[in-house]
Amino acid sequence: MINSPLRIDEFRAALELLPSDLARRAETLKLYATGRSNCPACGNVRDSVRLAFTAALFGDISAAERLLTTAERSAWLTSHATKCGRRGLRSVRNVPGNHGRVTGRWDAAGPLTAATDASWKNGVGGIGYITSQGSWGLRGWVTDHRDPTGTSKVLVSELRAVDLLLRAAGNPEVLLVDSLSALSFLRAWQRGDTELMPDGYDLRPRRRGAPSLVRLAEHVAEADGLVFQHVKGHSGHLLNEAADSLASIARRRVTERFDATGRATDLVSSFLSSWHQRPMAA
Structure with missing residues (x-):
């Protein structure tokens, strides 16, 4: 069949x-x-x-x-059955968070580009990603005494955002990050230094296997052709601003009630429309 x-x-x-x-x-x-x-x-x-x-x-x-x-x-683009729940890939198997994709007349030229970011406030974290072809995702959580992050919460969250992207949407050609600290770890892992981890990060096995950053380090070391680039945060770069906004939505959704999926979809549609209308030299 x-x-x-x-x-x-x-x-x-x-x-x-x-x-x-x-x-x-x-x-x-x-x-x-x-x-x-x-x-x-x-x-x-x-x-x-x-x-x-x-x-x-x-x-x-x-x-x-x-x-x-x-x-x-x-x-x-077609109508799915009532309660199907799969239009837009709102969930990805074995990957936490909310995920989706928006459609439009996206320019197929140029490399597949993605951006990731993290947001932290009052013990609540959020991460987000976006790709130039319309895929997006976000995840939020509250820390507690069992949190294995350690002292480098922002850095670890930036790296977890990269992990979320690669697990849910696959490898882009270019991945933009606004954290120089995260970039240094990603490039070290590309060189094969996969044992390097942020200070205080708990390396004990998790219920579902290896810690996320250990898994990420191994993935990055084996990902041929994946290019990491730094982009200055809050500088108006469209994909970075979108990733930042998605991370903020994820963090706020932990403590507030609103339609995170709808808000993320509208946001991504708006940013990508502008991204694909920009001069190619931008």
């Missing part, structure tokens, strides 16, 4: 058949391709992704790209 979901190992193996740009697009559809749902739109996504992988297996990359485009349209 073509509509049956892919196993995770099947999905991962199939990604290897695709060029890097198509693999990144397919990765954003993982929840649809590997999940079970009676929603017709989700079923259409599963069908199209499976057919795209089959086309790639036989070397027809052009057909694979067309089928992924069809899958994206089914995921983002």
